[in-house]
Amino acid sequence: MLPVLGVDADDTLWENEERFHEVEQRFRDLMVPWAGGDATDAALLAAERENISRHGYGIKGFVLSMVLTAVEISDGAIDARSLAGIVGWGHEMMAHPIELLDGVPEALDDLGATHRLLLITKGDLGDQMGKVDRSGLADRFWRIEVVPEKDVPTYRDVLDRHGVDPAEFTMVGNSVKSDVLPVLAIGGRAIHVPHTTTWAFEKPDPADLDGVDFPVVDRLTDVAALL
Amino acid sequence: MLPVLGVDADDTLWENEERFHEVEQRFRDLMVPWAGGDATDAALLAAERENISRHGYGIKGFVLSMVLTAVEISDGAIDARSLAGIVGWGHEMMAHPIELLDGVPEALDDLGATHRLLLITKGDLGDQMGKVDRSGLADRFWRIEVVPEKDVPTYRDVLDRHGVDPAEFTMVGNSVKSDVLPVLAIGGRAIHVPHTTTWAFEKPDPADLDGVDFPVVDRLTDVAALL
Structure with missing residues (x-):
């Protein structure tokens, strides 16, 4: 049996943050009669x-x-009507075509030759699930897990359910907070593939990075060389 | 290894529809300046x-x-403000205490003695997941699956992932459309435990009931006797 490689989806396989940023800009524009962009951003983040x-x-x-x-x-x-328009933006986001990041299908083909690929999003x-379907990548994965939160208990639970020993598990993704730190905490390995932007919620507490070391690569295609 | 019994959650283990009906009544009241109750119900259902x-x-x-x-x-x-109030109703629903249906913990104890219990919701x-946690019932289940839709492909996939032969699987729930028909279609057994009300979306197409036969019991406590 091949070892298991965990792979994040949003901003690791395809663009995601960018969709949110586009809509945040529309939201700023909509709020102009009442607030400046920074105040709008701050209020939305607080909400x-x-x-x-x-x-x-x-x-x-x-x-x-x-x-x-x-x-x-x-x-x-x-x-x-403007509030209904905001709901409409959401519907647009849900229907947005998937834009795969550079080299993703090929990278998954390489990784899948040596690992069982477990998508965790x-x-x-x-x-x-709709994005996985529309991405055309579903067949490349051994299992697909959508979880409410990517933290230590969730990783423990997912690996346990799939019979994977954390010591033999590696996770790959763009979020240090969700894809790297909790996996290191349960004794796994993690490889960071940063994306261009990181959502405020995904920024790790700097204290959590103290004494933590993990490899960082530019693209998913670079992961195979590290395994 | 014990055989696997699938168990639905909403309106099988705890009240759910009732929460929605309460809020639908508030929604009718809010729409009174513009529409009667029936027109409001019809427009909401269409949306x-x-x-x-x-x-x-x-x-x-x-x-x-x-x-x-x-x-x-x-x-x-x-x-x-009224639209924000609607969002607030949703938050109330999310925080609503769980009201277990009669005899549920005892029924699960009985069923769990002879079956591995797989919650499918x-x-x-x-x-x-929050409701499962708050229900205090999580420990009684072997596995918990939240799925986007309860149809034939989903049941096939869930059983496959858990290594369960459909021919040895029984599902219990309050919805003929979601808990009974798709399970019969993949060669499993199903037991219907009706609840007081059924959401329009959960009403099966009468044509789908032609020639289909399945046991119906009043309460979850009555299921063990049928297994």
Whole structure:
């Protein structure tokens, strides 16, 4: 049996953050009558932070937080059609074509020759599964797991359910907080493949990086050489 | 190894529909300036039907559909605070205490003595996992699966991943459409435990019931006697 390699999806296999940034810009524009861009960003981030435990990660929660933030920033003055428009932005995001990152299919073919590939992603269940389907990459994975949070208990649980020893598990992804630190914490290996931008929620606490060491590569294609 | 018994969660283990009905009543009340109760119900159901493939099942999608319906019914005249209030109803639903149905913990204890219990539920991932946690029932289950849809491909996939032969699998739940018909279709057994109300989306097509036969029991406690 081949060893198991965990692979993140959003911003590791395909563009994701960029979709959110485009919509955040529209949201800033919509809020101009009541607030500047920085104030809008700060209010939205605060709403997301307050709601993440109930909304989880993903587009639907993002939309709900934008709706609440718009009502708050405008002190209830924003018109109902604009709020329905925000929901429409969410629908656009859900239907957006998948843009694979450079060399991803080939990299997965290489990695899949020596490893059983386990996709581990967080977000809305249906949305994440839909992206996997539309990506055309589903067949390259041994198993696909959508989880509510990528933390130590979740990794333990996922590996346990699939009969994988953490000491023989490697995770690859663009988020130090979600793909690297919790995997190192359970005795696995992790390889960081940074993406151009990192969402505020995915920035690790600097204290958590003390004395932690892990390889960083530019692209998924560079991972095979490290295994 | 004990045989595997699939168990539905919402309205099989605990009240769920009732929560939605309470909020639907509030929604009707909110729409009174623009529409009667029946027209509001019909518009909301149409919005849910249109959006289910992108929203999936669960509270967040329900809230988004209510927001869109309110804007449409009021022709954009509803005030922003009321729309934020709809999001607040969703938050209340997410935080609602779990009300177990009669005899559920005891029934699961009995069933768990002879079967490995596999909870299979659809809806928002984080919300469903949170309910399992808050129910205090998590330890009674061998495995827990939150799926985007409970149809033939999903059951095939779930059973395959857990190494369960459909011919040796039995599913128990309150929805003929989601818990009974697809399981019979893959060669498994199913036992229907009806709940007081059934959501329009969970009503099976009468044609699908032609020539189909399955046992129906009043309560989860009555299932053990049939196995």
